[in-house]
Amino acid sequence: MCGVSGIYAPRFxxxxxxxxxxxxxxxxxxxxxxxxFHFALGIxxxxxxxxxxxxxxxxxxxxxEDRTIWVAFNGEIFxxxxxxxxxxxxxxxxSTSSDTETIVHAYEQFGLQFVEHLNGQFAIALWDExxxxxxxxxxxxxxxxxxxxxxxxxxLLFASEMKALLAHGALQAELDPVGLxxxxxFWVTVPxxxxxxxxxxxxxxxxxxxxxxxxxxLSQYWRHRFPDANDYEDRPLDYWVGETRQLLHDAVxxxxxxxxxxxxxxxxxxxxxxxxxxxxxxxKTDLRTFSVSFADASFDERAYQxxxxxxxxxxxxxxxxxxxxxxxRFSDVVWLAERPLMRTAPAPxxxxxxxxxxxxxxxxxxxxxxxxxxxxxxIFREDxxxxxxxxxxxxxxxxxxxSGLNEFVRRDAKMEQLWREFFRKGLEQVAxxxxxxxxxxxxxxxMRRAFSGELRAQMPDEPQLLEDLSAYLDPDRxxxxxxxxxxxxxxxxxxxxxxxxxxxxxxxxxxxxEGRVPFLDHRVIEFxxxxxxxxKIRGLNEKYVLKRAFADLLPREIVERPKKPYRAPIVSxxxxxxxxxxxxxLRRPALEESGLFNAAGVDSLLRKVTNKGVASxxxxxxxxxxxxxxxxxxxxxxxxxxxxTVVADCTGERVELT
Amino acid sequence: MxxxxxxxxxxxxxxxxxxxxxxxxxxxxxDQSFLETGTIDSIGALELVExxxxxxxxxxxxxxxxxxxxxxxxxxxxxxxxxxxxx
Numbered sequence: 001m002c003g004v005s006g007i008y009a010p011r012f013x014x015x016x017x018x019x020x021x022x023x024x025x026x027x028x029x030x031x032x033x034x035x036x037f038h039f040a041l042g043i044x045x046x047x048x049x050x051x052x053x054x055x056x057x058x059x060x061x062x063x064x065e066d067r068t069i070w071v072a073f074n075g076e077i078f079x080x081x082x083x084x085x086x087x088x089x090x091x092x093x094x095s096t097s098s099d100t101e102t103i104v105h106a107y108e109q110f111g112l113q114f115v116e117h118l119n120g121q122f123a124i125a126l127w128d129e130x131x132x133x134x135x136x137x138x139x140x141x142x143x144x145x146x147x148x149x150x151x152x153x154x155x156l157l158f159a160s161e162m163k164a165l166l167a168h169g170a171l172q173a174e175l176d177p178v179g180l181x182x183x184x185x186f187w188v189t190v191p192x193x194x195x196x197x198x199x200x201x202x203x204x205x206x207x208x209x210x211x212x213x214x215x216x217x218l219s220q221y222w223r224h225r226f227p228d229a230n231d232y233e234d235r236p237l238d239y240w241v242g243e244t245r246q247l248l249h250d251a252v253x254x255x256x257x258x259x260x261x262x263x264x265x266x267x268x269x270x271x272x273x274x275x276x277x278x279x280x281x282x283x284k285t286d287l288r289t290f291s292v293s294f295a296d297a298s299f300d301e302r303a304y305q306x307x308x309x310x311x312x313x314x315x316x317x318x319x320x321x322x323x324x325x326x327x328x329r330f331s332d333v334v335w336l337a338e339r340p341l342m343r344t345a346p347a348p349x350x351x352x353x354x355x356x357x358x359x360x361x362x363x364x365x366x367x368x369x370x371x372x373x374x375x376x377x378x379i380f381r382e383d384x385x386x387x388x389x390x391x392x393x394x395x396x397x398x399x400x401x402x403s404g405l406n407e408f409v410r411r412d413a414k415m416e417q418l419w420r421e422f423f424r425k426g427l428e429q430v431a432x433x434x435x436x437x438x439x440x441x442x443x444x445x446x447m448r449r450a451f452s453g454e455l456r457a458q459m460p461d462e463p464q465l466l467e468d469l470s471a472y473l474d475p476d477r478x479x480x481x482x483x484x485x486x487x488x489x490x491x492x493x494x495x496x497x498x499x500x501x502x503x504x505x506x507x508x509x510x511x512x513x514e515g516r517v518p519f520l521d522h523r524v525i526e527f528x529x530x531x532x533x534x535x536k537i538r539g540l541n542e543k544y545v546l547k548r549a550f551a552d553l554l555p556r557e558i559v560e561r562p563k564k565p566y567r568a569p570i571v572s573x574x575x576x577x578x579x580x581x582x583x584x585x586l587r588r589p590a591l592e593e594s595g596l597f598n599a600a601g602v603d604s605l606l607r608k609v610t611n612k613g614v615a616s617x618x619x620x621x622x623x624x625x626x627x628x629x630x631x632x633x634x635x636x637x638x639x640x641x642x643x644x645t646v647v648a649d650c651t652g653e654r655v656e657l658t
Numbered sequence: 659m660x661x662x663x664x665x666x667x668x669x670x671x672x673x674x675x676x677x678x679x680x681x682x683x684x685x686x687x688x689d690q691s692f693l694e695t696g697t698i699d700s701i702g703a704l705e706l707v708e709x710x711x712x713x714x715x716x717x718x719x720x721x722x723x724x725x726x727x728x729x730x731x732x733x734x735x736x737x738x739x740x741x742x743x744x745x
Contacts, residue, residue: 421693442696446699449684598679601678604679605679608676
């Protein structure tokens with residue numbers, strides 16, 4: 001796992017080598033072990049390495065036999081052994097045993113289609129000297145990040161994180177009001193847009209080619225596909241259960257490939273329990289597991305985590321996190337995530353990655369992706385219930401299914417009648433392409449009120465935002481089953497644009513730990529898309545096929561427990577009694593100084609929640625967003641050079657100039 | 659005894675301060691639904707009840723928690739007016 005960065009100067013222009021070095025070194029946390037560069041006329045490739053496969057000879061950038069194809073890459077190609085065998089049989093000569101080298105030879109062999117042969121999580125920068133073109137490629141669902149920006153002179157900058165692009169010096173960091181508006185409504189920025197003007201995110205599953213004239217060709221080589229709503233294979237439940245079991249077993253087997261020890265996370269839920277059980281039962285008898293627990297019992301899952309660790313007999317280590325720790329860590333979290341955050345939930349995951357690293361582990365498997373791929377989230381069940389209710393909107397008993405659905409319904413049983421009214425909103429608009437997510441996204445208007453008049457004036461209105469979003473999404477999705485449409489939105493937006501980076505890659509790489517996500521092996525995703533929706537969520541029993549597939553590997557109370565979303569405290573982390581940078585930046589003078597927010601409104605919101613001691617979900621999201629945007633401004637807009645309070649160890653440097 | 663106009667004024671002020679971050683221009687018209695306009699969410703409804711019980715001194719029963727009583731300035735004013743005269 002690593003960090004890549006570089007500059008491509010079309011038309012044989014010289015490259016600013018010092019800038020490439022500067023950019024690359026901002027990514028030291030992604031790759032503390034080694035450093036490498038390749039420079040030639042028009043191209044500079046930089047690489048920071050976290051050594052995991054082929055420790056001795058896997059340095060990058062790496063080239064082919066005649067040094068005409070160069071690759072700097074972040075990630076893992078899990079099927080590299082099979083791919084290598086295939087390429088050797090076709091006459092290719094390998095000089096290392098790294099997975100990186102398979103990329104070079106696969107490109108020689110298959111041309112631009114090489115990416116279809118890769119099973120992995122990757123962000124690749126590939127320089128083809130003969131064709132004089134640069135390829136930027138990102139894995140199918142965006143497990144690994146990749147950004148780029150084009151300077152007025154035509155130079156293309158690219159890097160694993162935006163901080164490296166800003167370190168070039170020619171880009172002025174400025175918040176993008178459209179990106180902020182998207183975040184307020186959809187909770188993410190929609191690629192290619194980012195939080196910063198002029199910086200683009202390469203969309204998951206796509207490839208950008210830049211030729212010697214500076215012409216850009218963007219193509220999508222993979223996308224989520226579902227059968228048409230009335231076109232499912234007629235197979236028994238047992239088939240889907242059996243295939244799921246076998247496929248996931250194989251995904252875990254591939255993802256255990258590493259030349260360093262691999263551990264796994266235990267959240268206390270079903271998904272990470274399945275992954276840990278598969279590893280322990282079939283592969284590693286000495287598995288180490290890691291968990292985060294909360295001082296506040298309402299967020300804490302340690303009883304389930306310990307139950308699972310005991311059941312599997314793993315060497316288990318946990319870290320206890322409280323509101324003070326989250327408040328203190330939040331500054332680093334935003335520096336790493338490079339975006340406004342509606343939640344503090346990434347912070348405990350950064351602490352957890354730190355724990356893993358201190359225990360000498362570089363690689364962990366996680367259960368991420370199962371809820372999206374196999375239908376685990378409340379929003380899918382909510383969609384199903386509302387559609388069921390909408391078929392007879394006057395029914396008194398149809399909406400009864402809503403109770404027990406959501407945490408807040410359970411918390412405020414008294415308010416059930418009003419809750420029902422909330423879910424009735426837009427109930428009968430079942431043809432709405434955003435039916436499943438519309439209620440969630442309507443919080444955007446409230447969120448916008450937190451921003452200053454000046455910023456709000458630059459934000460597009462809701463219809464415009466939805467139109468832009470539609471252009472990014474698959475035009476065929478109205479042919480899919482409604483559940484699949486909901487899954488698709490959740491995977492494409494919240495998973496790929498938030499969870500996998502802000503709660504995934506960025507937090508783990510912040511502590512130089514590589515995360516692997518077997519549920520997001522593309523074969524698993526493609527297979528699960530074919531499972532009939534009535535099996536995925538049976539009645540209201542979520543992830544039914546997955547539960548059936550692995551029930552015998554897990555204790556019953558883990559399989560049958562009610563699902564609990566992973567959350568962390570928000571308001572208490574930033575209140576006035578807390579001595580941390582985020583709390584400081586939430587004070588009235590700091591709000592007025594940044595000019596980004598409706599300072600009076602935010603101030604009165606903070607006073608309200610301080611006095612009451614509780615906050616609504618919407619208020620919490622506003623406070624987290626304001627705190628994180630203030631930090632983003634502090635780290636990247638105000639301070640010209642990005643900074644961080646903790647920097648990973650940096651050892652071993654290798655600079656190769658050719 | 660508060661007049662209807664005073665009650666409405668108190669309600670509007672509370673909604674603007676509590677749910678609209680002080681932005682009066684976002685305040686729905688008196689007959690517009692708080693839920694439909696996205697002015698309050700479910701927890702907001704809870705705050706509304708606390709406000710009725712606290713600031714206005716009205717006893718709110720579980721059976722009162724319906725849209726007809728709570729979901730707009732008009733509905734609230736009618737509900738509060740009824741309760742204040744002991745209805």
